[in-house]
Amino acid sequence: MFLPPVSTRSRAMDRSNAQWIFPLPVTAFRPRRRGFNRMLGAGLAACILGGLARPARAQGVHLDVPYVPTPHEVVEAMLELAGVQPGERVTDLGCGDGRMVVTAASQFGAHGLGVDIDPERIREARANAAEAGVADKVEFRVGDLFEVDLRDTDVLAIYLLEEINLRLRPVILAQMRPGARVVSHAFSMGPWRPDREELILGRRVFLWTVPAQAGGRWRARHNGREFTLTLEQDYQILGGSAAFGPRSAEVRDGRVSGSEVAFTLEVVPGSPELLRGRIDGERIVALDGGAVWSAERLAR
Template sequence: MKTLRNFLVVLFVLGGLQTFAQTKELDVPYVPTNQAVVDAMLDLAGIKSGDIHYDLGCGDGRIVISAAKRGAIATGIDLDPQRIKEANANAQVAGLADKVKFIEGDLFDFDSSKADVLTLYLLPSVNLKLRPKIMEELRPGTRVVSHAFDMGDWEPEREIEVGGDKVFLWIVPEKE
């Protein structure tokens, strides 16, 4: 019995280490955005029916779901499979599972060139790393909205405060 228990412990530890080794490191911890900030982000972006919306680092899907409720064609991307499961479950509960899409993947590998609106709640270092991709990939006029963190020396078009949280809006400029 003791040998079986030791075997199971070793199996569990090795299995856990293998799973840990296969999990990509997350750039950003999961912190949900409260609904008042979600609404302010979408208002600031001027999101409307038919807009193509991508939420990079979508977490539990609340921004994507809120955008879809406004008629946007909304997609969320997140590296964490647990968040994608949660986002899909939340979309199901909201009755919008057929109106949204959630993709497990790396936001740096995702083609967001079709976006009319891009939303973010990432860390400052990730925003700065993402900025060249935004400038290169997104069409002029695309609205980019970030909860809490700016984009360095790229001055926002607007900046508002909602319950102590900052929200920034940028418009992708014409290419030089």
């Protein structure tokens, strides 16, 4: 169902698919036990054990994650799940042979950036981009994934380890715009629960939409009433309360999705109402078709 056209696969890509089936050469991988065990847990045991049995190939390159390519069918499904649009920028941190970024460019009309610490992977990625005819739409760099600026990235596609995801999480939340997406093969983000989780050809794939920062105190107005809204945010989940003079009401069923917020509040006692809005800098404006309300940020 997800078979990519032959033209998007290069010989180098096919070689690494063969590595998926047969024992993998792993480049100077020094596993830390916790991450290693999780990788095993994700069903990669045979490949990685096979790889570890071989001597390192590129001396001096320390890998935080071993090289294990995502199968092409899963690459396509990940990019579909993330809803990659023409012109969007897709970034793969630890890009391997570049298949994620090359496929995003050749099949989704995106442009992109792939970064890998192993120069051999970057040579393969550049060759694959040239072979697929998308060299002008993609950039591949040798570098450390922790030093990449993600501010321009619309979709971050990754296949790392959970401990690496956890180290990246604050960078993602600080740098990526609300509404940008993160799609990860096999590994989650701990307490940042995914918005979607799919099983694709036996592989777990997670999707998150970067939430706006809604937490803090807001001065809100609704039908001539003014009140203080205190929102407590736990990634995409919102709670908190509203103070109407001496009376307070609980914020219930709150969600942040990209720059949109939605929650239920009893502005009028006994009449729960759904308030939906879009965070625009330091203001919240009501979404069309719903309750008319607004808010201005007082404090984060």
